[in-house]
Amino acid sequence: MPSTDFTRTPLPRDFYDRPVLEVAPDLLGRTLVCDLPEGPVELRLTEVEAYDGPNDPGSHAFRGRTARNAVMFGEPGHVYVYFTYGMHYCMNLVCGPVGTASGVLLRAGEVVAGTDLARKRRPTARKDRELAQGPARLTLAVGVDRTLDGADACPAEPADSPFRVLTGTPPLPGLVRSGPRTGVSGDGAPTPWRYWIDGDPTVSPYRAHVPRRRAR
DNA sequence: AACCGGATCGTCT
């Protein structure tokens, strides 16, 4: 009996047109599709991080609009890709109304389709769970670079963009964890801007910000 | 499992 597979429904642009602290945890468990000429790779998102535009000292948009971060100031539902450490790309999904300049950094995911292609792009990964375990590993696995900066993740037609994010299977609310970001010397409240799925093996263990229990 | 240093360059001061 043929029925619509709800989990494969693309998230509409409205999904991203909300405060970034709402969107970020809501992206967990969703399916990122990156359908490049080399082949499709799909990721179940397991770890994300919110960046709150000009109000956020850790955000690339903190000091206003530049050539690099222009996409963050634009329409929600587009992809912001930046290059860092001289060798890595990281990708965000732009959130909030035009001008808000907030975004969600995609930090980790589980490869659920296109595993062979992802392995080819990540030859040093020893286990499948390491393929997209980390923001730069994630972009490698799905084949994203700066040429895709600004691409639409809510295209009217699939042919208009390699990206879309499908409804997927969000985790039970009790499995969503949050904690402070690393690398941001923040004043202000210790807002838990990093979100991950508790216990998921694709989440970077040393960044989990869970008090380490001594082995016993 | 935890810690350390090297790699490498676009972007903004």
Place this chain on the structure above:
DNA sequence: GACGATCCGGTTG
């Protein structure tokens, strides 16, 4: 001219 929204390999415990 300095510094990253990082990863990797080697070393130590």
